[in-house]
Amino acid sequence: xxxxxxxxxxxxxxxxxxxxxxxxxxxxxxxxxxxxxxxxxxxxxxxxxxxxxxxxxxxxxxxxxxxxxxxxxxxxxxxxxxxxxxxxxxxxxxxxxxxxxxxxxxxxx
Amino acid sequence: xxxxxxxxxxxxxxxxxxxxxxxxxxxxxxxxxxxxxxxxxxxxxxxxxxxxxxxxxxxxxxxxxxxxxxxxxxxxxxxxxxxxxxxxxxxxxxxxxxxxxxxxxxxxxxxxxxxxxxxxxxxxxxxxxxxxxxxxxxxxxxxxxxxxxxxxxxxxxxxxxxxxxxxxxxxxxxxxxxxxxxxxxxxxxxxxxxxxxxxxxxxxxxxxxxxxxxxxxxxxxxxxxxxxxxxxxxxxxxxxxx
Numbered sequence: 381x382x383x384x385x386x387x388x389x390x391x392x393x394x395x396x397x398x399x400x401x402x403x404x405x406x407x408x409x410x411x412x413x414x415x416x417x418x419x420x421x422x423x424x425x426x427x428x429x430x431x432x433x434x435x436x437x438x439x440x441x442x443x444x445x446x447x448x449x450x451x452x453x454x455x456x457x458x459x460x461x462x463x464x465x466x467x468x469x470x471x472x473x474x475x476x477x478x479x480x481x482x483x484x485x486x487x488x489x
Numbered sequence: 490x491x492x493x494x495x496x497x498x499x500x501x502x503x504x505x506x507x508x509x510x511x512x513x514x515x516x517x518x519x520x521x522x523x524x525x526x527x528x529x530x531x532x533x534x535x536x537x538x539x540x541x542x543x544x545x546x547x548x549x550x551x552x553x554x555x556x557x558x559x560x561x562x563x564x565x566x567x568x569x570x571x572x573x574x575x576x577x578x579x580x581x582x583x584x585x586x587x588x589x590x591x592x593x594x595x596x597x598x599x600x601x602x603x604x605x606x607x608x609x610x611x612x613x614x615x616x617x618x619x620x621x622x623x624x625x626x627x628x629x630x631x632x633x634x635x636x637x638x639x640x641x642x643x644x645x646x647x648x649x650x651x652x653x654x655x656x657x658x659x660x661x662x663x664x665x666x667x668x669x670x671x672x673x674x675x676x677x678x679x680x681x682x683x684x685x686x687x688x689x690x691x692x693x694x695x696x697x698x699x700x701x702x703x704x705x706x707x708x709x710x711x712x713x714x715x716x717x718x719x720x721x722x723x724x725x726x727x728x729x730x731x
Contacts, residue, residue, distance in 0.1 A: 456654030
């Protein structure tokens with residue numbers, strides 16, 4: 381992937397995340413009014429195709445967005461170059477994807 | 490009458506063949522005095538081996554740019570009274586460039602990047618054809634005009650923290666040059682320009698911190714030029730025509 385394609389992937393993933401972040405925070409604030417237990421949350425999310433798709437796409441977008449951003453920071457701040465920088469940032473992206481997918485699976489399936 | 494007799498001027502000395510070290514001089518203070526006057530006084534009266542660069546002395550050539558108290562400036566257009574820190578000034582070579590000796594920075598990387606950003610004219614006509622008329626009021630021409638007064642002093646390049654962190658980054662001046670050509674009705678190869686600024690270290694490396702625009706002594710706006718290139722490359726990505 382060229383620098384330009386990474387740039388576009390990061391901007392487009394940000395575009396995807398923006399409404400997700402707002403809905404995520406908005407629903408949390410709305411749902412916890414009057415108290416909410418873990419069992420009640422899971423009761424609403426488990427088996428829900430909507431929340432699976434919502435958080436599934438959110439996790440994919442976060443993994444792409446964060447890995448590309450950290451790749452820049454690794455280059456400018458930590459001085460990593462070339463293949464080492466790409467490998468570390470790809471590993472971070474895959475790690476975020478694995479952790480996020482595990483959470484989405486546990487809460488919505 | 491000046492309020493003080495002398496200034497304490499610390500100058501960075503050294504280069505590739507000798508260690509970098511600060512050297513302090515006491516320089517007579519005058520009511521009207523530029524930083525370039527101070528550096529010249531040191532070279533003419535205290536140490537003739539001090540190396541620095543200047544030409545026009547009136548802010549037209551851009552040769553005398555140096556770091557003054559950590560800020561890149563044209564020294565010929567910087568009055569001492571505006572930058573004095575107590576009674577002291579620190580002068581060094583431009584940041585983000587190799588040092589040749591003392592206050593003279595090596596401008597080669599700066600100009601190499603102009604070339605790498607495709608900062609060259611791609612003609613639409615040959616010498617046998619009539620000169621193309623240019624409409625001065627079009628948006629494109631206005632965008633090109635906004636950047637053409639750049640005199641390549643490298644102040645923006647030295648001010649840029651992205652250049653400091655990313656040696657591949659083409660820098661504000663080269664990218665602004667590319668943007669002026671991109672908007673020039675007489676330029677025939679806009680795709681070559683967008684290709685050149687989309688590669689490693691191209692316009693997408695810019696973090697929009699804006700030091701280029703903040704420090705440009707000509708009050709140009711490379712930040713907006715780079716934003717224009719980002720927009721143009723994104724439009725091309727989605728198949729849009731200019």
